[in-house]
Amino acid sequence: xxxxxxxxSKAVIxxxxxxxxxxxxxxxxxxGFELYALSFSYGQRHSKELEAAQAVGEFFGVKDHQVVDxxxxxWGGSALTADMDVPLDRDESEMASSIPTTYVPARNxxxxxxxxxxxxxxxxxxxxxxVNQLDYSGxxxxxxxxxxxxxxxxxxxxxxxxxxxxxxxxxxxxxHMTKAEIITKGTALGVDYGLTWSCYQGLDQPCGRxxxxxxxxxxxxxxxxxxxxxxxxxxx
Amino acid sequence: xxxxxxxxSKAVIxxxxxxxxxxxxxxxxxxGFELYALSFSYGQRHSKELEAAQAVGEFFGVKDHQVVDxxxxxWGGSALTADMDVPLDRDESEMASSIPTTYVPARNxxxxxxxxxxxxxxxxxxxxxxVNQLDYSGxxxxxxxxxxxxxxxxxxxxxxxxxxxxxxxxxxxxxHMTKAEIITKGTALGVDYGLTWSCYQGLDQPCGRxxxxxxxxxxxxxxxxxxxxxxxxxxx
Numbered sequence: 001x002x003x004x005x006x007x008x009s010k011a012v013i014x015x016x017x018x019x020x021x022x023x024x025x026x027x028x029x030x031x032g033f034e035l036y037a038l039s040f041s042y043g044q045r046h047s048k049e050l051e052a053a054q055a056v057g058e059f060f061g062v063k064d065h066q067v068v069d070x071x072x073x074x075w076g077g078s079a080l081t082a083d084m085d086v087p088l089d090r091d092e093s094e095m096a097s098s099i100p101t102t103y104v105p106a107r108n109x110x111x112x113x114x115x116x117x118x119x120x121x122x123x124x125x126x127x128x129x130x131v132n133q134l135d136y137s138g139x140x141x142x143x144x145x146x147x148x149x150x151x152x153x154x155x156x157x158x159x160x161x162x163x164x165x166x167x168x169x170x171x172x173x174x175x176h177m178t179k180a181e182i183i184t185k186g187t188a189l190g191v192d193y194g195l196t197w198s199c200y201q202g203l204d205q206p207c208g209r210x211x212x213x214x215x216x217x218x219x220x221x222x223x224x225x226x227x228x229x230x231x232x233x234x235x236x
Numbered sequence: 237x238x239x240x241x242x243x244x245s246k247a248v249i250x251x252x253x254x255x256x257x258x259x260x261x262x263x264x265x266x267x268g269f270e271l272y273a274l275s276f277s278y279g280q281r282h283s284k285e286l287e288a289a290q291a292v293g294e295f296f297g298v299k300d301h302q303v304v305d306x307x308x309x310x311w312g313g314s315a316l317t318a319d320m321d322v323p324l325d326r327d328e329s330e331m332a333s334s335i336p337t338t339y340v341p342a343r344n345x346x347x348x349x350x351x352x353x354x355x356x357x358x359x360x361x362x363x364x365x366x367v368n369q370l371d372y373s374g375x376x377x378x379x380x381x382x383x384x385x386x387x388x389x390x391x392x393x394x395x396x397x398x399x400x401x402x403x404x405x406x407x408x409x410x411x412h413m414t415k416a417e418i419i420t421k422g423t424a425l426g427v428d429y430g431l432t433w434s435c436y437q438g439l440d441q442p443c444g445r446x447x448x449x450x451x452x453x454x455x456x457x458x459x460x461x462x463x464x465x466x467x468x469x470x471x472x
Binding site: 066068069070071072074075076077098099103104105106107108109110112113114116117118120121122140141143145146149150152153154156157158159161162163 | 302304305306307308310311312313334335339340341342343344345346348349350352353354356357358376377379381382385386388389390392393394395397398399
């Protein structure tokens with residue numbers, strides 16, 4: 001006997017193609033959510049992450065996968081969307097000291113806003129986002145305080161909330177996890193991290209030097225695991 | 237002697253091409269703001285409003301005008317973005333009784349999110365939006381409560397807010413005005429309403445029967461003014 005369709009909870013999952021959102025998808029899937037994936041082609045220099053997002057979506061058997069297309073290079077303002085260098089080789093104290101140039105103005109607000117619309121159309125009551133505020137680049141729109149404020153606003157914004165009393169929850173299962181804990185958790189849930197892509201630079205291989213590569217490498221090291229994307233060092 | 241550039245306040249103005257946003261632009265311009273216009277091509281059936289938005293932007297001599305392009309027809313969910321009929325000939329009590337099918341899920345949240353990013357890049361501390369919650373179609377994301385929640389969220393979302401203590405204000409000068417008051421105010425400020433476009437249907441002339449046309453006509457009537465877009469009735 002299959003599940004009662006009316007009891008299946010639907011969730012929109014923001015899939016960037018990175019390690020965090022893949023882990024968040026695994027957690028949501030494990031909780032029994034039917035997943036509706038949402039990704040963005042916004043002019044990011046690392047558009048390779050979109051192929052990864054597609055592969056991750058297929059891996060988790062998402063019910064639908066939408067890619068919304070718009071171009072934030074119009075106004076730039078970030079090393080990811082304008083002709084600016086991605087900062088390299090920063091250590092943990094540098095990462096903790098200020099918000100880097102890879103910050104994209106209002107990015108998560110834009111992403112969550114589209115997710116809110118998509119969720120209302122498919123009837124999902126949960127939006128899953130893989131942000132975490134421990135091992136991260138200090139982006140303001142990855143913090144719990146911000147997510148709670150977004151959720152509050154969302155529940156005043158939609159027809160479902162106002163007429164139907166249907167609340168939308170912003171669920172960020174990784175919020176208080178370290179990168180090592182995220183990787184350990186995802187590995188236990190069977191996530192194939194070989195499908196994911198973290199590097200900010202638009203190269204064929206991960207650069208190993210941007211914040212995103214460095215946080216990933218340190219996470220695998222502390223978890224005592226090997227990154228399937230790590231190049232095999234032939235000299236060892 | 238010109239104004240001190242450091243003292244010029246910049247505002248991002250959401251320009252739909254409609255009567256309300258044109259009036260909001262006139263008010264903001266009158267307050268001395270340097271205007272940065274933002275419009276959206278989102279797959280709306282009444283894309284004619286975009287030409288109007290362009291004309292309105294030029295009329296007010298905006299410093300810059302960005303049009304962000306994305307396609308909400310992907311998931312539809314609205315008479316403006318899917319193959320659904322626009323409701324016609326509704327009276328005021330019908331408009332007041334429920335949110336109509338022209339509601340676009342999360343539309344103002346998406347628009348304001350892009351405005352937030354654009355504002356951060358150009359250094360604007362104000363986002364002007366021409367919503368009003370008196371003579372309107374009952375959209376939840378036109379209410380003061382919603383706008384205040386968006387503003388609160390916005391001030392936790394950006395680098396400028398978190399690192400620089402720069403607050404962003406959501407300014408909705410028409411919020412508590414009737415349509416007639418809006419038209420009276422705009423006329424006094426010299427707005428050329430012949431440049432604007434309100435009709436929801438994608439026709440060459442305003443249909444005169446959708447909520448947007450009906451609210452506009454009633455507003456002009458109560459203001460005792462003639463809509464420059466109104467077809468001349470040859471029988472009179």
